[in-house]
Amino acid sequence: MSSKRLAPPRRRPASTDAALDRASGILEIDLGAIQRNWRMLQGKVGKAVQCAAVVKADGYGLGASPVAKALAAAGCKTFFVATLEEGLALREILKTAEIAVLNGLLPRTEQDILRARLIPVLNDLGQLDVWRKLVLPMKQRPPAILHLDTGLSRLGLSKAETLVLTGEPDRLAGVALRAIVSHLVAAEEPKHAKNAEQRRLFLAARRKLPPAPASLAASSGIFLGADFHFDMVRAGAALYGINPLTDQLNPMSQVVHLKGKIVQVRDVDRGETVGYGAEHRMDRGGRIATVAVGYADGWFRSSQGRAMAGIAGRQVPIVGRISMDLITLDVTGLDPALVEVGGFADLIDSKNTPDMVGTRANTIGYEVLTALGRRYHRIYQGG
Ligand SMILES: Cc1ncc(COP(=O)(O)O)c(C=O)c1O
Numbered sequence: 001m002s003s004k005r006l007a008p009p010r011r012r013p014a015s016t017d018a019a020l021d022r023a024s025g026i027l028e029i030d031l032g033a034i035q036r037n038w039r040m041l042q043g044k045v046g047k048a049v050q051c052a053a054v055v056k057a058d059g060y061g062l063g064a065s066p067v068a069k070a071l072a073a074a075g076c077k078t079f080f081v082a083t084l085e086e087g088l089a090l091r092e093i094l095k096t097a098e099i100a101v102l103n104g105l106l107p108r109t110e111q112d113i114l115r116a117r118l119i120p121v122l123n124d125l126g127q128l129d130v131w132r133k134l135v136l137p138m139k140q141r142p143p144a145i146l147h148l149d150t151g152l153s154r155l156g157l158s159k160a161e162t163l164v165l166t167g168e169p170d171r172l173a174g175v176a177l178r179a180i181v182s183h184l185v186a187a188e189e190p191k192h193a194k195n196a197e198q199r200r201l202f203l204a205a206r207r208k209l210p211p212a213p214a215s216l217a218a219s220s221g222i223f224l225g226a227d228f229h230f231d232m233v234r235a236g237a238a239l240y241g242i243n244p245l246t247d248q249l250n251p252m253s254q255v256v257h258l259k260g261k262i263v264q265v266r267d268v269d270r271g272e273t274v275g276y277g278a279e280h281r282m283d284r285g286g287r288i289a290t291v292a293v294g295y296a297d298g299w300f301r302s303s304q305g306r307a308m309a310g311i312a313g314r315q316v317p318i319v320g321r322i323s324m325d326l327i328t329l330d331v332t333g334l335d336p337a338l339v340e341v342g343g344f345a346d347l348i349d350s351k352n353t354p355d356m357v358g359t360r361a362n363t364i365g366y367e368v369l370t371a372l373g374r375r376y377h378r379i380y381q382g383g
Helices: 020-021 031-045 055-062 064-074 085-092 109-115 125-135 159-167 193-207 354-360 365-370
Strands: 025-030 049-056 079-083 098-101 119-122 144-145 176-181 232-235 255-270 286-291 310-313 314-319 328-329 342-349 379-380
Touching: 031 055, 031 064, 031 079, 031 232, 031 379, 049 085, 055 064, 055 286, 064 079, 064 085, 064 255, 079 159, 085 109, 109 125, 119 125, 125 144, 125 159, 159 176, 159 193, 159 255, 286 342, 310 328, 314 328, 314 365, 342 354, 354 365
Parallel strands: 025 379, 049 079, 049 232, 079 098, 098 119, 119 144, 144 176
Antiparallel strands: 025 255, 255 286, 255 342, 286 328, 310 314, 310 342
């Protein structure tokens, strides 16, 4: 035994809130910050342009229902989801808002779309033809969105299909077009040649189609300037505090605060290893705090050796392999009074933002948010 034993770990006194005592992690979501972010983006594009909210993937992992309610309360009128099921669930919550389904008008879903008053995003000529046939006999024709692919090769009418449609614009006759949209492939890189190229292709196609509101920009595209705003922008990540600008200070408010519970604190001698695979070896005697968050909670294994956490405002390294339910923090040197069993370590906050957590795991903030696990006790603030 080389290191002198430090004081035994302290236990935190029981809190008045039993849910906090039970929780292995607490995920605080600041709905007020999401509203501020939406207002900021809406202010940036100006009154003539609508800022729609993208709330797919359960509101980027933060809870589509509370997030959408908060955004609607702030004045947002149009929402985008990815899947029909997300659209149906959102319709239960927002009775009057416009809800568009990005993944398109898929076979045998037309009646669901109509019943729930969802707006299908028509992603190919086949979907357009099906929709037109469906709505033509109707007196009050429900709206649809037409999606042109200008470079992502993922969803939307391909260049060849767009050419066909611009040659036969009558295929749109009688279709109530809520918008013509496209999606940028590299908007977070303002100098990327694709931005101007996609804008040019979008403008050229739009000129040959019946008049309809246009939408090209998502979060990062909003910051490319007014030329990219058209009539509607579709903000997702920036609403949730992700930086829409690479290599520049994040103009968005932080939304997420993730705290993991300290479940054990121990002294570890010099030479002892920490975690599976014995990959982290203590080069001096020290103290390890074990926190009840692991890869099953969306804390990426790939962040091994790089991730950090805060305890009482002090940054400490997360050491050793990340396991399913636990991570281990090297808290050597911290006042033992700060590292209490039942206390919390800050895993995501303004010091360790979703973007930073993502970079350290070789991924992006988007994936960090959408991976946030279901075991956290969620607390919604503001909104
Ligand atoms: C078509 C479309 N529009 C808008 C968005 C929102 O993008 P962001 O989260 O970067 O704002 C997405 C997200 O992937 C999308 O697929």
